[in-house]
Amino acid sequence: MNEQNTDAIQPVNPGTFTVPEDDTPPELLGGYCRTCRSLYYPPPRYCPSCLEEVESCTVGGRGTLHSFTVVRTKPPLGLPQPYCVGYVDLDGSGLRVFGLLDPERVEDLVLGARVHLTVRSMGHDGRGEARLRPCFTPDEAGEGS
Amino acid sequence: MGKVGIIGVGQSAFVRGYPGSIRELAFEGFKDAMRDAGAKTEDIGASVICSAPEYDKQRSPAGVFAEYMGLTPQPTFYVETLCSSSSTGLKPAYSLIESGLHDSVAVIGFQKMSEISSAESQERMGRGADIQWESPFGTMMPAYYAMYARNHMATYGTTPEDLALIRLKSSTYGQINDKAVYRKAVTAEMFTDPESPMSGPVASPLRVGDCCANADGSSCIIVAGEEKARAMSDKPVWILGLGAASTSVNLAGRDVFNGLTVGIEAGRQAYEMAGVTPKEIDVAEVHDCFTIAEMMAYENLGFAKPGEGRDLIRGKETYKEGSIPVNVDGGLLSKGHPIGATGGSQIRTIVLQLRGEAGDMQVKNPEIGLVHNIGGVGLYGNVTILGR
Ligand SMILES: [Zn+2]
Numbered sequence: 001m002n003e004q005n006t007d008a009i010q011p012v013n014p015g016t017f018t019v020p021e022d023d024t025p026p027e028l029l030g031g032y033c034r035t036c037r038s039l040y041y042p043p044p045r046y047c048p049s050c051l052e053e054v055e056s057c058t059v060g061g062r063g064t065l066h067s068f069t070v071v072r073t074k075p076p077l078g079l080p081q082p083y084c085v086g087y088v089d090l091d092g093s094g095l096r097v098f099g100l101l102d103p104e105r106v107e108d109l110v111l112g113a114r115v116h117l118t119v120r121s122m123g124h125d126g127r128g129e130a131r132l133r134p135c136f137t138p139d140e141a142g143e144g145s
Numbered sequence: 146m147g148k149v150g151i152i153g154v155g156q157s158a159f160v161r162g163y164p165g166s167i168r169e170l171a172f173e174g175f176k177d178a179m180r181d182a183g184a185k186t187e188d189i190g191a192s193v194i195c196s197a198p199e200y201d202k203q204r205s206p207a208g209v210f211a212e213y214m215g216l217t218p219q220p221t222f223y224v225e226t227l228c229s230s231s232s233t234g235l236k237p238a239y240s241l242i243e244s245g246l247h248d249s250v251a252v253i254g255f256q257k258m259s260e261i262s263s264a265e266s267q268e269r270m271g272r273g274a275d276i277q278w279e280s281p282f283g284t285m286m287p288a289y290y291a292m293y294a295r296n297h298m299a300t301y302g303t304t305p306e307d308l309a310l311i312r313l314k315s316s317t318y319g320q321i322n323d324k325a326v327y328r329k330a331v332t333a334e335m336f337t338d339p340e341s342p343m344s345g346p347v348a349s350p351l352r353v354g355d356c357c358a359n360a361d362g363s364s365c366i367i368v369a370g371e372e373k374a375r376a377m378s379d380k381p382v383w384i385l386g387l388g389a390a391s392t393s394v395n396l397a398g399r400d401v402f403n404g405l406t407v408g409i410e411a412g413r414q415a416y417e418m419a420g421v422t423p424k425e426i427d428v429a430e431v432h433d434c435f436t437i438a439e440m441m442a443y444e445n446l447g448f449a450k451p452g453e454g455r456d457l458i459r460g461k462e463t464y465k466e467g468s469i470p471v472n473v474d475g476g477l478l479s480k481g482h483p484i485g486a487t488g489g490s491q492i493r494t495i496v497l498q499l500r501g502e503a504g505d506m507q508v509k510n511p512e513i514g515l516v517h518n519i520g521g522v523g524l525y526g527n528v529t530i531l532g533r
Contacts, residue, residue: 012281013277013278013281016278042277042278066296067292067293067295067296068292068295069287069288069291069292069295069348069349069350069351070346070348070349071283071285071287071288071291071347071348072346072347072348072349073285073287073347073348075283076283076285077281077283079283083283085282085283085284085288085292086292087292098278098279098282098284099282100282100283111295111296111299123283131281133281133282
């Protein structure tokens with residue numbers, strides 16, 4: 001899965017997830033408001049409560065699957081058919097984030113499943129250019145925290 | 146402040162592939178409502194034009210329509226909240242009248258969804274999601290509602306068969322509504338028969354039969370101040386309550402996952418303004434773009450407790466003869482869902498019901514009706530309460 005050379009491929013939504021060059025697990029990047037200590041994902045430029053700039057921070061890459069669906073209609077943006085999307089409640093930050101789920105692990109998707117983030121080349125940018133996308137995949141038995 | 150009444154309602158037939166232009170399509174609903182009100186164009190003080198612009202090739206349609214409908218030189222403007230655009234249009238109409246700026250306003254909703262292909266239309270509806278953060282993940286409307294369905298099932302034990310029952314009800318009335326786009330019967334067997342298109346998977350757990358029919362259509366509601374309404378109409382229907390709410394475009398920011406917070410909040414406002422409780426509603430139109438959406442609306446509007454919506458449909462309580470008839474015109478599922486025209490069509494149905502003019506779909510002697518219209522996946526919500 002991660003063997004493909006992803007060096008040249010640009011991330012979709014840059015600045016919303018890390019693209020590690022080593023074995024470090026990828027994480028989502030959110031926003032943190034120093035004034036009111038709110039965490040945001042996706043990151044806004046300003047905190048709507050304080051009207052102050054937020055700073056980029058990691059909000060985690062592990063969590064629990066809150067809901068999901070397997071979409072079997074024709075996928076947009078060169079995504080696989082079927083593709084899966086869902087909501088993940090992130091450990092630690094407690095944020096509920098929306099994202100792609102591993103289309104090769106459809107049968108392992110259940111509510112409450114433990115998932116972790118991967119970053120892979122999936123689909124394109126709307127003009128045919130490949131893009132890196134964050135994608136949650138179910139933990140293997142015995143894997144993870 | 147006096148009351149504000151609805152004195153004319155109209156809609157086009159909801160069809161696949163309307164052959165004319167959008168102004169001709171919109172004129173069909175307008176003509177129907179003007180005849181219903183017995184109004185002339187000089188009776189209309191202003192017009193509010195409503196649609197979801199991602200389907201329109203025409204930009205700024207309000208001026209084009211006002212000219213075509215003879216509503217010049219009166220003011221006209223455009224309102225948009227995706228699938229709830231025309232019930233949203235009712236709110237400025239009400240305000241223009243209550244403020245004394247105008248004594249009557251026409252609210253005209255339309256959508257020619259066949260201006261673009263069906264696949265493109267799904268993709269464009271996905272753009273009603275957050276194009277910056279969500280669209281890159283291939284989001285589309287059925288996927289969002291599918292996730293609500295999955296959690297409703299997991300939390301309350303609602304089943305795919307319960308959702309199919311909602312579609313069976315819709316088709317019962319779609320068959321007798323000559324404005325409906327889908328007029329065929331639907332049976333429970335079709336949902337499990339692999340040969341039937343109804344059983345086709347869309348976004349698990351939703352199947353084709355759980356999804357509403359796309360259509361082209363238009364609607365028109367003519368609203369007037371109390372004095373003018375009484376002068377022009379024998380049977381004005383009064384606007385008793387108007388509720389409207391918004392929420393984060395990104396579902397990730399929402400706390401409640403077994404219902405649409407905008408429906409709950411808009412309902413609360415409308416009940417409070419009207420001074421009525423859910424028990425007093427005699428007939429309702431709710432936003433059933435998907436079967437799960439109607440199920441959640443039962444609960445969000447207080448017709449059933451959370452998780453007990455399925456008991457209403459299992460007991461046929463939302464049929465015409467039941468305790469709370471819902472979508473007895475076929476709903477979006479069978480009547481069709483031409484985005485910008487939908488809210489006005491729902492209002493028309495309730496007005497006809499309250500006047501006792503709903504024909505074969507007539508509920509017995511209703512006095513108070515409710516319209517629940519949602520834009521996007523719970524991005525916008527309007528609840529309107531009407532009374533005789
Ligand atoms: Zn802040």
